[in-house]
Amino acid sequence: MPSRRHSIADDLRNQITAGRLKPGERLPSETQLAAHYEVSTATLRSALAVLQGQGLVEKIHGKGNFVRRSLRRITYRGGCAAQAPQTAPDATLRITVRTSKVRAWSHLTALLQVPIGSPLTEFHCVSYEAKSPHSLARIYVPRDLAPAAVLNEPRPYPGAEARFAALRPTSAEVRETVSARLPTPDEASTLRISSALAVLAITRVTADITGRVVEAALLVLPGDRADVVFTTHHVTDEGWTER
Amino acid sequence: MPSRRHSIADDLRNQITAGRLKPGERLPSETQLAAHYEVSTATLRSALAVLQGQGLVEKIHGKGNFVRRSLRRITYRGGCAAQAPQTAPDATLRITVRTSKVRAWSHLTALLQVPIGSPLTEFHCVSYEAKSPHSLARIYVPRDLAPAAVLNEPRPYPGAEARFAALRPTSAEVRETVSARLPTPDEASTLRISSALAVLAITRVTADITGRVVEAALLVLPGDRADVVFTTHHVTDEGWTER
DNA sequence: CAGTGGTCTAGACCACGCG
């Protein structure tokens, strides 16, 4: 026996996919929907939570629940292998970059392999696709590695794929760690997602040929509509190191 | 002003990290905790949901809430680049494999680039770390590519890193797509996670040198304790193709 | 069976967005 919230979620989902509720449209208020389905508001809200988790509905406090406009998924291409910029043109993408000087603290010291208190440059990037928040990136570079020319450059970040590697031909190794976690309250409000909706968090550490870490990037993508893609090409006559 | 559920979650988290609540230990019942914090059971449950999302607490219906035993994170290494097997020895890992013959349907036909109804071999793998579910994999191979010798092999899968590539030196390209989503009810019960906790879903498609897809793997890792790591090495004197 | 978590109710009051 399906639970009440799931039957309601299924019904609303059908209405969305069938087009009876159109992208961008506002759903009836939670009170109205609760009355319509003859459930309490708490139950109805839990049904909407299911749809939020699937990226079909966006809640905006004080305004209502909306059918998500862009069903297009965000694709982050990892690996930095010889890679053309994003195949789909993201001309509509707008980026804000805030640059600040910070000091290395806690886990940043481990990522960048620098002492506590080392001077860093922080790039705080938020991208928008038609006013809708799209992704968030915090990029840290040891300050002695960030010339002014690069400082004022719009930073590369997922989605606007002017790869950082192209600017820094010395980079030799990129390690990207992907995990899912709940957003911080900060991230939730920046990306306009529920704080109960997981984000895809990518930690990207770039080292140069000497092994020195030249960049650490903390990327956050909304988990309901983001994919991370890695393509690996194998040289077939290459031997495999076992153990 | 922090919400009640977050203060409670913070308090319990402190008790766990401080060791006053030990790994594997059962927390007081939700009724008792609600009485202790002087909140309703609903509020207390939402506080526990925060801790579940952070992988600190595991709920078991009919038994209670438990401090998660293994704080060790699951690491899936992607890329299949010349890679040593998992650095940390996973000797305690137990795998169950169920093999069955299926027919390609819906999105599997797209992944494997085969017609609808093509004969496939499905490997349904679940790994356990000391009775605790660890990861889940469903691997599909076109049946004409799965010789009997490979069929009876314990399958490679995230965590038990006998890489598939080692068995199939003809594979030339691996594309791995990582996303976060809510688990199906099926996956939630198999991995013993809340159906509200996101999973890391990895779709891995392996092609041989001719471009033929030889394997599609759908991997599911519990989002509260899994990381996906990709390491990319660049040949420094290699040119970057721009566009 | 008793005890646990899972679902749900019918409210109350607070915080946000907009006119």
Added chain:
DNA sequence: GCGTGGTCTAGACCACTGT
């Protein structure tokens, strides 16, 4: 100010786990 969602209450009843 009004309507929206956000948080919370004090219960009820159901489903699962063990004895």
